[in-house]
Amino acid sequence: MEKEEKEGLPLNKNRFLTFYLEDEIYGVNIFEVKEIIAMMTTTAVPKTPAFIKGVMNLRGNIIPVVDMRLKFDMPHKEPEMYTAIVIINIEGKNIGFIVDKVEEVVNVEEENISAPPEFGSNIDTKFISKMARFNDKVIMILDLVALFGQEELNMVQSLNKTTNSEVSQ
Amino acid sequence: MSREKLKQIFIEEATEIIEKLDIDILEFEEDPSNKSLLDEIFRGVHTLKGSANAFNFTRLGEFVHHFEDALDYFRSADEAPTTQQIDLFLDGINVIKNTLEYEIQENEEFPQGYVECLDGIHKILENITEAPLHEELATSSTDLAEEFSWDEDETKEYEIENFFEELQESEELFEITLKFDDDIYLRGFDHFLFFKNLSGIGRILCSYWHMNLVGDLHNFDVEKNNFKEVKIAFATKSTYDEILEIFDFVEEEEFHILHVKPKTSQKEIEEVQEIQEENINTTQKEAPVKEEVQTSNNQQKTQAAVTPTRSFLKIDSQKLDELFDSIGELVIAQNYLAQNQIIKQVRNAEVSKTIENLSKITRLIQNRVMSLRMIPIRDTFAKMKRVARDSSKKVGKEINLVLEGEDTEIDKTMVDALSDPLIHIIRNSIDHGIESDSQERLKAGKDEKGNVTLSAYHRGGNIIIEIKDDGRGINKEKVYKKALERGIISPEDELSDSQVYNLIMQPGFSTADVISDISGRGVGLDVVRTSIEGIRGKVDISSEAGKGSTFSIVLPLTLAIIDGMIVRSKDKTFIIPTLCIIESFRPQKASVHAAKGKEEFVQLREELLPVVRLNHKLELNNEKPNIWESTLVCIENEKGKFALLVDDLVGRQQVVIKSLGEYFSQTEGVSGGAVMGNGEVALILNIEELY
Missing domain, CATH: 1.10.287 (Helix Hairpins)
Structure with a gap:
C-alpha cells in the first residue's frame, strides 16, 4: 500500500479536482483535498471578513468555512443542489471551501500546463499558481496555501485585533 | 523497536525522573531523617545512570555516577546532608538537566556549572571517604593479604563451615556469592562497592576470588569484570532481608545469599536455602511484593514503595x-x-x-x-518550591511558600503552559515584593519570614491561580512615573488602580532599582501576560501598600463540559456559561433608563445595571428592540454585573467546549464553539469581553 503510493506519486503530480464558480472552472491539487461534502449549515462568527462564511461541525471538529464566491468578489448565491464544500488540508488544518459545483478529477499532461497570465482575469493572480488545458477547457489551478495560508490567517487575526483595540479605546 | 525510539523513551523518562528528583530532594531537606525518600532519590539517579551509559551519554553518565556515590553515602551514613550539600545536590540536578539537553543536541561542550558541581561532589566524597572508609579498607586489605598468598591447594580448603568459630555473639554466618556479569563496571558497580556496603552492616570474614574462572592476560579488558565468581564469608547481626537490600540494584542471577547454620542441622540449611531462593524469585519477579517483603519492618518505606504500584499508561x-x-x-x-x-x-x-x-x-x-x-495542579505547585527556594537564597530573603488547593484539576495542556509564568511571578514576588530587610517586616508587624501563598481554586466557571505575597506592595506612584517616563502611558490617561498595576506587565517595564539576577531584567512580566493569554487566560494584579500584592491568573476550563444557557439573538444561537449568570428577567418599562440618550441602564431591585445589546456587541444587526420587551440576562464578570439583552432564552444544556481553531482565536466576545444536538455549531460567548 505504502509502496504503491510512493511509486504512484510522481505520476499523479498533475491530478486536480475541478469545480465551478460562476462559469469558470478551477482546480486544486488532489493531494490537498481531504473530502467533499454536501452543503451544510454553517455558523457565522461575528466580526470576521464576509468571505468567511463561519464554522461548521466536521464530525466533531469545528472548522472554518470560506465562501469562495465572496473571496473572489463574485455575487452571493443561495446554495442549491450542486453546492458543495471541499475540505482542504492547509498547513495541517482543515478548511472548508464552498464552491458552486464539483466537476471531476482530471489528469493533465505536463505540456498542457502553463504559468498564469499576468492580467486579463478578474481574480487576483496571486492565488492562481498555473493554468491547465484539458479537453478544450482552461482550468485555473488555485494555490490554496497562498489563498488561505499563514499570511491570510495573520490578516484575519490582525483584523480582529484592530477591532479589539478600537473597542477598548 | 529502533534505537532512536528507545532513546526517545529514555529522554522522556529521564526528564520525568529529573523533575521528580528536584521535588524529592527538597522534601528530603525538610525531613532529612526520611531515608526511604533518599532511597527513592538514589533509585532515580541510578536509573538515569544506567540508561545514560546505554546511550553513550558519557558526560551524563560520569556526572550521575559521582552524584550517585555522594547520595549513596548519605543513604548509609547517620549524618544528614548540610544545607550547602543540599544546595550542591540541587545544582547537580540542574547540571544533569542541562547535560541531558547537551547530550540530546550532541553539543560537545560541558554545560555551565558541570565542572564546578562535579568538583563539589568530589569534595564531599573525599571528606567522607576519609573517616569511615578507613576501617573498611583496613579489613579488606587484611583479607586481600590473605588472598594474595593463596594457591590452588589453599583454596580447596575454603569451607564456609570453618568460619563458625569466628562468629561473635549474636552474629549469624552468611555465604554471599557474587557472579557479576562482564558489564558490571559500566553499570556503575564493582566488587569493592559491595564489600564496602557489606562492611557497613557486618564483618567480612573472608573473601574467596575464584581464580580458575578468571580469563588469561591476553584477553584482559579493563572495562570488563574478570572475576566471575567471588564468595564472601560474612558475619552479621543483620537479617537476610537487610543484606538483600545491598544488592537491590544488581540482577538476581548475579548474586546469591546463603544463610549458613551450624552443621548439625544440615537439613535445615537446605530448607532455608530453598525458602530463600523462593524469596529471591518472588522478590525479583514481582516488584511490588519485593518492596513489601524487604521492608516489612520499615513502615515508612513500605508506604513509599507501595504508591508506585499504581500503574500508569502513557498516551499521546x-x-x-x-x-x-x-x-x-x-x-x-x-x-x-x-x-x-x-x-x-x-x-x-x-x-x-x-x-x-x-x-x-x-x-x-x-x-x-x-x-x-484533567490532572491535579499538585506537581506544578511542587516544582515552585524549588523556584522559591532558589530565588530566596539568591536574594538572601527568608521565604515561606504556602501551597493551597493543590488538588484542583486543570487541563493537561494548561499545566504545561502554566509553569513558566508561575516561576516568573513567584520570582518577582520574592525579588520585588518581599522586603529585603527583615527588620522592616518586623516593624510593620509581619513575620520575619516572607510569606508567599500559591493557591488554586474554581470561581465562576474559571480556574483561578493566585500568587500572593505579604511584602511591601506595589508602589503605585513609582509605577505611574516609570510608565510615563517610558512612554507607555501619556499624562492625559486616567487610570484606575488595577490599570496602574497592570502596567507592570507591559513590555519593557521594570521598576527594580537594582537589576538583580532573578527578575527585573526588563523582560519580565509581559512574558507572563502573553503566555497566559496564549492559553486564553488573563492576569490581574491587586496590591495594597505595605500589605502585599496578589497576582491572579484566571484560566478558562478548556476542553471541559460547561453548563450553558442557550440564548438566541437575531436567529443565531449562542451559549452563555451558566456559572456567570445570576438571573434573567424582563424589566418593567419604568425601570429602564437611558443616559445621555445613548447608554442604557436597567434597574434590578437596588442595582443599576448597564445594558449590553448582544446583537450590537457582536455586530449582528442594528435593530434596537425596546428593552422592556426583550429578555435580559444578568451576568457577572470580573469587572462587575451587567444585563445582556437577547431575543430569547432557549434553555439549559451541557455542552462540550471546542476551540474554533487559530483562525478565530482572537475573535472578540467568543471563547469557543460547541456542537449542538442537531449537529450545528453554536458559539460560546466570552463573558469577560462583552462588557
Missing part, C-alpha cells in the same frame, strides 16, 4: 483529543436517536429502555474521557 494526548472528538459525535448521534420523532412513535418498552440506556452510557463515557485530560 493527540489520541485523547481524537477520542474526545469521537465521543462528541457519539453524543450527537445519541441525541439524534433520543429526539427522533419516528423512534418516539414506536411504543415499545424495549426500544425506549435501550435508548435510555444508551444515553446513560454515553454520558458516562463522556465524563470519563473528559476526566482523562
